[in-house]
Amino acid sequence: MQDHSGLKISEAKYVQSGHHKKHEKRRVHKTQRIVSTIALMLCFAFLVFGSVQVVSAHTSAFQIMVEGEAMATLPTEKEAKAAVAYYLQEQTELLGYNVVCDDAVKIEKISSRDAVYSSIKDATAALDGVVNVLAKAVAVCVNGQPVMHVANEAVARDALELVRSEYREDGIMDDDINTLEQISVMASNVLPEQICNVWEAANMLLYGKTEVQRHYIETEGETFEYIANRYSLQVDDIKQANPAVDPTNMAVGEAILLTQFKPLISVQIKRMVVSREETPFETELRDSSDLPRGVSVVIEEGAPGENEVTTEVIERNGVVVAQNRVSSVSVVDPVTKVVERGVRMTVAVNRSAAATVNLGNGTLGWPSNGDISSRYGYRSMGYHSGLDIASPMGSPVVAAEFGTVVFAQYQGSYGNLVKIDHGGGLETWYSHLQAYAVSVGSKVERGDMVGTVGRTGRTTGPHVHFEVRVNGAHCNPLLFLGARSKVAVDTSQAELIQPDEITDEPEEDTLIEEEELAEEFDLSEDEIPLDIEPPVIE
Ligand SMILES: [Zn+2]
Numbered sequence: 001m002q003d004h005s006g007l008k009i010s011e012a013k014y015v016q017s018g019h020h021k022k023h024e025k026r027r028v029h030k031t032q033r034i035v036s037t038i039a040l041m042l043c044f045a046f047l048v049f050g051s052v053q054v055v056s057a058h059t060s061a062f063q064i065m066v067e068g069e070a071m072a073t074l075p076t077e078k079e080a081k082a083a084v085a086y087y088l089q090e091q092t093e094l095l096g097y098n099v100v101c102d103d104a105v106k107i108e109k110i111s112s113r114d115a116v117y118s119s120i121k122d123a124t125a126a127l128d129g130v131v132n133v134l135a136k137a138v139a140v141c142v143n144g145q146p147v148m149h150v151a152n153e154a155v156a157r158d159a160l161e162l163v164r165s166e167y168r169e170d171g172i173m174d175d176d177i178n179t180l181e182q183i184s185v186m187a188s189n190v191l192p193e194q195i196c197n198v199w200e201a202a203n204m205l206l207y208g209k210t211e212v213q214r215h216y217i218e219t220e221g222e223t224f225e226y227i228a229n230r231y232s233l234q235v236d237d238i239k240q241a242n243p244a245v246d247p248t249n250m251a252v253g254e255a256i257l258l259t260q261f262k263p264l265i266s267v268q269i270k271r272m273v274v275s276r277e278e279t280p281f282e283t284e285l286r287d288s289s290d291l292p293r294g295v296s297v298v299i300e301e302g303a304p305g306e307n308e309v310t311t312e313v314i315e316r317n318g319v320v321v322a323q324n325r326v327s328s329v330s331v332v333d334p335v336t337k338v339v340e341r342g343v344r345m346t347v348a349v350n351r352s353a354a355a356t357v358n359l360g361n362g363t364l365g366w367p368s369n370g371d372i373s374s375r376y377g378y379r380s381m382g383y384h385s386g387l388d389i390a391s392p393m394g395s396p397v398v399a400a401e402f403g404t405v406v407f408a409q410y411q412g413s414y415g416n417l418v419k420i421d422h423g424g425g426l427e428t429w430y431s432h433l434q435a436y437a438v439s440v441g442s443k444v445e446r447g448d449m450v451g452t453v454g455r456t457g458r459t460t461g462p463h464v465h466f467e468v469r470v471n472g473a474h475c476n477p478l479l480f481l482g483a484r485s486k487v488a489v490d491t492s493q494a495e496l497i498q499p500d501e502i503t504d505e506p507e508e509d510t511l512i513e514e515e516e517l518a519e520e521f522d523l524s525e526d527e528i529p530l531d532i533e534p535p536v537i538e
């Protein structure tokens with residue numbers, strides 16, 4: 001208010017009501033009054049002289065009425081209006097605003113009989129301090145609703161610019177600062193003291209009117225934190241609004257002032273925030289024939305990478321309302337972890353005892369569920385080169401170890417046969433299959449399905465004839481198989497390859513009589529032939 005000191009004076013008057021007003025006289029600076037008087041005389045000299053002539057010719061006079069009371073009587077309406085106009089000019093100069101009269105001022109025509117005329121100068125003086133003036137201002141509207149008054153549109157614009165400048169900072173383009181509401185102005189006449197200056201207007205837009213509300217303590221032990229939480233306020237604001245209240249000792253029923261700032265407009269800004277983000281590294285597994293199976297060695301430690309992430313952040317009145325990831329650029333590439341996985345199989349064959357294979361971490365897995373129906377070794381019919389496991393038709397047959405399928409087709413007494421090469425001279429064979437689940441070249445892991453139990457080739461019933469071959473020679477599979485493990489494979493999910501129907505009977509020479517074998521080899525339990533063809537396939 002200090003930038004228009006004249007307002008202070010008028011303010012004191014305007015807040016007074018009705019009848020007291022007219023008894024007060026405005027304290028106007030003496031020199032100002034003299035200047036005004038000279039101006040008055042020059043401006044209205046013609047009217048003053050003119051009026052004298054008119055009076056004698058007319059039977060009516062004109063009174064300037066303020067709230068129903070005559071302030072002055074002039075001979076013509078023109079002069080009465082001039083007196084009012086001059087008063088307004090005087091007030092405009094004094095207040096620094098364009099002013100108008102409020103509704104209380106009227107000019108009334110009366111009979112000129114017994115009229116005592118005032119000069120325009122005296123009539124003007126009579127209005128001083130009696131007439132309320134309204135400043136010609138503009139109302140600032142938010143979404144059509146007037147929220148405050150400023151002197152003119154330029155002030156409104158400056159206030160909005162000040163609001164924007166509050167949010168202006170490095171990295172935020174002017175276009176990215178927007179008010180969500182529609183701001184407009186419209187002409188409005190108000191009491192001068194209702195006009196906000198640019199700073200007041202900006203503050204009001206930014207922080208709004210402080211809404212005052214009261215909370216009455218309901219239970220003992222309530223704290224400012226509890227109240228702040230309940231009304232979504234800041235504890236500091238409550239402290240500030242209640243300096244005399246001891247927050248540790250508030251009586252039930254005690255009133256606590258709650259202040260809340262409600263901005264009149266929502267300023268939305270868009271800013272780009274750049275941050276760093278860790279990215280995970282990958283792990284590459286390499287097979288190494290230098291390492292025994294089951295052993296893994298980290299060749300290169302992995303390291304996470306780093307991305308530079310740009311995020312568009314939308315804030316409304318300083319509160320983040322949305323975040324959108326715009327881009328992500330790798331600034332540090334992740335280092336792939338390299339692990340070597342041993343695939344080497346150490347095969348140690350002891351001809352005099354039993355063939356043993358050191359598989360690094362152990363043994364082969366069981367190829368099928370079911371009971372052992374025939375073991376490896378001599379039988380009445382001849383030499384049995386594998387292990388028979390009886391299972392219902394269609395049961396899954398799985399790989400005993402990881403490896404590559406090197407054979408998958410019908411072979412004489414074996415029927416449908418799959419051979420898996422495990423490296424290091426070790427092969428496993430799965431025969432009499434009903435269907436194949438693999439083909440030549442397939443890479444299989446231990447437990448992967450290779451086919452289903454069948455009775456192809458020379459068999460008496462559905463079973464798997466499982467062979468273990470070391471450097472081409474069959475060995476006792478039980479020496480390689482570990483603890484019995486349950487084969488749990490869902491055959492319905494497998495893509496099975498149905499082999500062509502083979503009707504040919506196996507050739508006679510695949511059967512070697514016991515006697516022939518005995519002649520050919522002088523075998524004992526300790527000496528197991530490793531390089532003979534399978535004499536009996538059951
Ligand atoms: Zn067999």
